[in-house]
Amino acid sequence: MLQEILFDRKPNLLLGKMLDKAALAQRVIASNVANVGTPGYERLGVSFDEALKSAVRADRMHFKRTNPKHMPDPNWSKNIEPKVAKVDDGYWNGINNVNIDREMVELAKNQLDFNIASKLLNQKYSQLRTAIRGRR
């Protein structure tokens, strides 16, 4: 049981992926904003939610680990990778398809994603720290 709590890395891993995605999306948004006046530039977007959703769904369908001595699935997190792709939402700013308002909104949402994930991860680790040290 203790092993399960301490060393089951799934939630931490998910939150870590969330942070990875936020860092990547930050760079993608910065690239879009920097290229708002570049002719021929095509807007980039990050797709992550679909990969996360299908990974969680696939995890539910597989065999359950009912005993800590069962082997954990080593490939579990392989498919949860954020992907960068050209995303065109039909907007035209006169030079390329970057919509500055949309980028600002995506920036705000990405910051919130980062805050949520880092907050949850922080709580997770502080629980662990409390369990190790005891309250003083």
Add this chain to the structure above:
Amino acid sequence: MEFITHKASLFRGNIYRSIDISGSGMTAQRKRMDAISSNIANVSVTNVDGNGNPYLRRHVDMKPDPEQTFSYALSKADMKMKRSDRWHMPAIEEVVEKREEIPLVAAEETEIPNMKKNVIFDPSHPDADENGYVTYPDVNILQEMTDLMIANRAFEANVTVVNAAKQMIMKSLDI
């Protein structure tokens, strides 16, 4: 473990919907600003196409984004059976009605045909007609200025909504 994976799938659920809606509103107001600045810049353009036709005033129409209500439209188009008798089952349309999402806003630029002829007698003007009259665009600068103020304030309102939504989500993290 189950709890946290559930939370992760909630991330992109509906909590960012209001931010997305306000973003579409900001884009719409920006389009409106473009139309207004075009109207003001072209206020004395008397010959657009070489045939002596004046500039036509641009207006931006706002409507709920059709893309966002696509599933609604599809489900409605899917149901081919008409309710031609009052004994037919009525419940289906009510169910469909409830599935409609809160829509984003879409802005579309249209040209307004000249309502009144804005003519000035000026025979020396190259675009004057055979009687010496020049047709100017039907653009009212005062109207454009008030539209500009409305677009400006509406944009600010959308920004305020985004900030409020952001603060709400951040506050919920403090629980």
